[in-house]
Amino acid sequence: MQKRVLVLDYLRGIAAVAVVFGHFLLETKVQNISSYSILFNLTEFLTFKLYWDYPFIAVHVFFLISGFVVPKSYENDGSVQKFFIKRIFRIYPSYVVALIATTLIINLFTREPFIGTRQFIVNLFFIQDLLDSKTILPVAWTLLIEWKFYFLVPILSLSKTSSVFTYFACSAFVFSWCLIPIDLIHYIEQHTKFHLLAVLCNILTDQSPHLLIVLLGTVLAKGYLELWSSKTTTVVSLITISAIFFAFFRLYLKYEPSDVSWIHLNSFIWAFCIFNFAYALRAKIPYISFLKWLGDISYALYIIHLTLGKYVLNFLINYIPNYPTSAVCITLCFCLVVSHFIHILIETRFIRYAKKLTG
Template sequence: MKRVQWLDSLRGIAAVLVMIMHIWEIIVLKYADQYNPFFKEITNFLVIDFFNFGKIGVAVFFLVSGYVIPYSLKGKDLKHFAVSRLFRLYPAYWLSIIIFISIMGLPPIIQLIFNFTMFQKFFGFEDLIGVFWTLQIELVFYFICALLFYFKKLDDSNFLFKATVLLLFATLILSFFRFYYEIKLPVALPLGLSIMFIGLLIRDIHDGVERVKKKLDYKIIIYFAIFLLPICILAYNKDYGFHETWYKYFLSYMLAVIIFFLFLFKGWTNRFTQFFGKISYSLYLLHPITALIITPMIINKYPILSSPLWFTIIGIVLSVIIATLCYYFVEERFVKIGKRLINKYR
């Protein structure tokens, strides 16, 4: 129970960090003239340019997935795993798409169809909502875990250690070609997967699983830091439209690892962060709609509310309310349906 609680708290904080970063980006654009230039630059530097709250949150999510998802296969078969993941991920995801198109209108039908699969990027179609990119990496990780489970490698920590190093090496090679040819190659995919594998290895070490050899210890974190620096310098030295700077990526990902370890060893949790942990997936999916689309509509309709403070309050409150409704009326209910189906055909 303690493990679940600190993980929930960590998920909640990660979702809030991503939301804060996105809200701040809009506020800076919308109310640039209302901020003291020095204050704006300092805040921008801390939230977006030096440490990036969004990247910290995403990296934490990846570590949590690596820590949790492979263990959800224990005592189950692949059919049960697939059903549980389907009912966990897709209903809220589809709802976010429905809400988005109801506000913004229909995109090209072919783009909409592929977005419903969650694999749109792999077929060359843009995400309808920007945060969808991380979910595709999550799905690839699920497929890899399923394959490793099938071939009985998910319990082989020596193999997983080598696989993680190989992923980091592949990311470094991809980063080199991205740097040399100035092509926006998908470095985030192998890097995100390697972070998830690190989460899995940390789980094994922390739980004291017998198959983990002591010589491995936490050496994987040293490998990660050694590989991450040149990866970030090579892959994120040029701005491809997302304000890339190598130090921002390096510092954000390393801080995410530090935050994860603090929660792992300290077990930090409280009811407030646990609540945000419960609604974290819905909050992650829906805040781009509620905070970045609906909130500006409200502000434009009621100019008296046009201020950075009101924008922040409305954006956060509305996001939390909609995410809470989505969790209790969609997420929770479909998870229960998935469990009933699994038990029925067991």
């Protein structure tokens, strides 16, 4: 992968729009807005009748793409220090902007509980769940998984000759999180002095299947870039997919069995098929400037859409309650414009600065 794979940018952009649209559609349901739109009814049918939950599919596509491209970025950087500097300057600028904007909006314009300095700081370092603090940006749970993967990347790249062994060591470590006994977690929860440990165990078990999906993206990269043989890639992929299925089933032993668990599993299957199908056709897909643009602004769009979109959408719904589809589309366009300026004015500048800083 000496040059950028455009189809992955396209996928990233489409996935971001799918997540945004899914969240906005959910917001219209929260507001009890009834819609006779064909588009709304179709998405509802896909989600609840065919278990096609496109926002979850999109998130799993994000994870596969991260697992595919991030280890290659680490190899190009050549050192742990350069890698983490670039990751910090890639992730944090837009995240901090969204965090500050959301805090100001909530504190100044809504009746939601006031966000104090402590809450802001713990959200800044993604430890709000660990310290039982309010999550300011609900989408931040995926960023925490990304950071866990970043810490695994240097280990995955320790040795090319034993890359299969190091991969299995990392994936076994992540898989072990889902094996933490539920009864043990409940027992720890009953003892106040160990409350923090119980919360940590819950976080690890919840994130185990998703982080395994990221690791599966790494396996696909090894296979497609011919770093592993096709036989090795197939065997390791099947083992990882089996681990993901088991981890998802194990995860939902904590909750009441419902359609949600099947939606998660089906979403992963769809994401896996879409990713591989798109990559297989990468040479036949032409350059599409709009999709490339969506890919460029995808992270900014993903991280800010709940900051501005939720409140803009609620404002529009109050004025055009009979046209929820129009309200969603207007809000989506607004978020696209804001994301474009965040990408141009903030992301690109910090990325360039990180490159200068790391030489």
